[in-house]
Amino acid sequence: xxxxxxxxxxxxxxxxxxxxxxxxxxKLRECEQNPKWHSEGNAAIHTRMVCNAAIKxxxxxxxxxxxxxxxxxALFHDIGKGVTTNIGRDxxxxxxxxxxxxxxxxxxxxxxxxxxxxxxxxxxxxxxxxPLNVLKSKDRLDRINFLAHIVPSWQLLIYLKMCDIVSSxxxxxxxxxxxxxxxxxxxxxxxxxSSYRSAGIPLRGKTAWDKLQKSxxxxxAVRMLIGLSGSGKSTYAKRFSDSAYANNFENCxxxxxxxxxxxxxxxxxxxxxxxxxxxxxxxxxxxNLRLVQAAKEGKDxxxxxxxxxxxxxxxxxxxxxxxxxxxxxxxIYADNISINLERRDGVMTEEILKNMIMNFDWPTPxxxxxxxxxxxxxxxxxxxxxx
Numbered sequence: 163x164x165x166x167x168x169x170x171x172x173x174x175x176x177x178x179x180x181x182x183x184x185x186x187x188x189k190l191r192e193c194e195q196n197p198k199w200h201s202e203g204n205a206a207i208h209t210r211m212v213c214n215a216a217i218k219x220x221x222x223x224x225x226x227x228x229x230x231x232x233x234x235x236a237l238f239h240d241i242g243k244g245v246t247t248n249i250g251r252d253x254x255x256x257x258x259x260x261x262x263x264x265x266x267x268x269x270x271x272x273x274x275x276x277x278x279x280x281x282x283x284x285x286x287x288x289x290x291x292x293p294l295n296v297l298k299s300k301d302r303l304d305r306i307n308f309l310a311h312i313v314p315s316w317q318l319l320i321y322l323k324m325c326d327i328v329s330s331x332x333x334x335x336x337x338x339x340x341x342x343x344x345x346x347x348x349x350x351x352x353x354x355x356s357s358y359r360s361a362g363i364p365l366r367g368k369t370a371w372d373k374l375q376k377s378x379x380x381x382x383a384v385r386m387l388i389g390l391s392g393s394g395k396s397t398y399a400k401r402f403s404d405s406a407y408a409n410n411f412e413n414c415x416x417x418x419x420x421x422x423x424x425x426x427x428x429x430x431x432x433x434x435x436x437x438x439x440x441x442x443x444x445x446x447x448x449x450n451l452r453l454v455q456a457a458k459e460g461k462d463x464x465x466x467x468x469x470x471x472x473x474x475x476x477x478x479x480x481x482x483x484x485x486x487x488x489x490x491x492x493x494i495y496a497d498n499i500s501i502n503l504e505r506r507d508g509v510m511t512e513e514i515l516k517n518m519i520m521n522f523d524w525p526t527p528x529x530x531x532x533x534x535x536x537x538x539x540x541x542x543x544x545x546x547x548x549x
Contacts, residue, residue, distance in 0.1 A: 164275045165234045165283075171226065174217050176237065178210075186267055189244035196254045201333030205243040205257075211329035212236045219321050231279060232318050235286035236325055238268040242287075261291050270519045274498050277535065282314040284524065286322055289313060293323040297344055306352055311527045320349045380460035381486040384478070388469040388525065389494035390518050391510055392502035394538030396420070398494050399466045415456045418466040422448050450481055457485045472523040491530040497539040 165171075168181055181187050193205035202208055216236035223229050242264025243257040250256045265288035272280045292309055299305045310316045324345045327338045385402060387395040399416050422445050423429050428437055437445070456463050469475055479489070496502050499515055525533065 163271050163273075165230055165272065165279065168237060169230070169233050171230045171233065174220060174233075176213055176233075181237070182206075184271070186241055186244055186271065190240070193243045193247040193257070194255045195243075195247075196256065197333035198254070199332060200330055202329070202331040205240050205247070208329055209237065209240055212239060212325050215325035215329050216322075219325060222321065223318075227279070228315065228318060231282045231286070231314060232321065234272075234283045235290070235318070235322055238264060238271075238283060238287050239290050239322065239326065240264065241267050241271075261288055264288070265524070266520045266522065269522065269524075270516060273519065277495065277537075281524065285313045286319060288524075289319060290322050290326060293320055293345060293348060294341060296348065308527065310352075316352055317349060320345055379484065379486045381488065382457055382460060383462045383488050383490055384457075384482065385462070385464045385490040385492060386469055386475060386478070386530075387464065387466050387492050387494055388475075390470075390496075390502055390515055391468065392505035392515075393494045393496055394505075394536075395466055395494045398492065398536060398538065399464050402462070402464045413460070414462045414464065415452075416464040416466055417449060417452050417456065419445050419449055420466075422452075453478065453481055457482050457487070468518070470518055470522045472525075472529070475525075475529060488532070489530045490532045491525050491534070493525070493533070493535045494538055495535070497537065501539055 167177070169176055187206070187209075190206035190209060191204055195203070195205060195208065200208055202211060213233070213236045216233055219232070220229050223232060240257075240260060242260035242262065245263050245267070246257045246260040247255060248257075265284045268284050268287050269280065272283060275283075289309055289312060292305075296302055296305050296309070306316070309319060313319045324342060327341050327345065330338060332338060387399060389395050396418065399418070402414050402416065423437065423441075426441075426444060426448070428441055428445070453463065453465075465478060467474075479487075496505075499512060502515055503510055503512060527533075
């Protein structure tokens with residue numbers, strides 16, 4: 163699915179006949195909302211109101227690219243309520259973490275979209291609640307800077323939240339004027355962060371991990387390959403044996419769970435398998451030992467696993483916390499899922515790949531020092547982001 167299937171950007175209208183037949187959107191009609199904040203009705207009604215507000219906001223945007231992204235973000239912003247809405251202990255309707263789940267659903271539904279455009283929409287969906295939280299933050303400027311490096315533009319995020327606010331009818335007798343005024347003021351005072359970007363990913367990374375020089379430890383590069391099964395990570399890993407990428411040929415080691423599974427006799431060469439918990443633990447033990455040993459020897463390291471979950475990526479950082487590491491993230495992808503399936507013919511199913519996508523934590527700038535996306539279908543780099 164692509165944005166143009168859902169939105170007519172020429173005539174600035176939404177194709178509601180198509181949208182409402184998509185199960186994830188149809189489910190929003192069943193999602194009640196707390197009338198204190200949303201007396202307008204269910205999540206589907208609210209979504210329509212936000213989309214109408216977004217159309218009125220379009221003249222404030224500079225480029226067709228940003229207009230399309232913005233209209234899509236308005237449509238998808240509450241898509242996560244379909245899987246998070248329930249009645250809380252207080253007897254009211256809640257949709258906790260709907261923005262986090264919404265990002266993943268959006269990524270799945272727009273998987274065939276241009277990746278930069280898709281991730282721009284996903285970032286706005288994921289962080290659309292944050293502008294109001296920024297006002298309560300003790301480190302307001304740091305938080306704004308963080309968000310400005312994730313979303314395609316700070317203004318788009320503010321405008322999206324303003325559309326959200328104006329489309330939420332209070333049922334407690336109050337109004338949203340104060341919140342709208344705060345958003346307008348926040349926008350005026352942060353215009354220095356207004357430059358639009360041509361791609362929906364950060365221009366530069368900024369790791370939150372300790373960068374103090376560890377005495378006596380060599381400086382090493384750890385290259386984290388990230389992508390679905392069949393995306394081309396292992397093929398891409400081979401390029402780092404080239405001296406252009408490692409300090410020298412002998413100083414680069416590729417560590418892969420698949421290779422370790424083969425070495426331990428759990429599968430044949432080239433097989434892609436999922437083992438039981440005890441077997442996977444043995445694989446992890448060997449993997450972790452090799453990772454730390456390579457760091458001790460001052461080698462540059464390539465981690466060739468799925469690496470879709472942040473908790474696993476953070477676990478590597480914890481293992482190497484005493485070393486001087488520059489973290490390089492490489493997101494490897496194919497043009498569409500059919501290519502992944504073809505590369506894993508007979509082993510992988512679309513349902514398994516969907517599950518991977520729905521559990522994918524897109525990297526954020528506090529994780530890495532360098533970020534690059536690589537299209538294995540076209541043998542072409544999409545974007546580079548350097549400190």
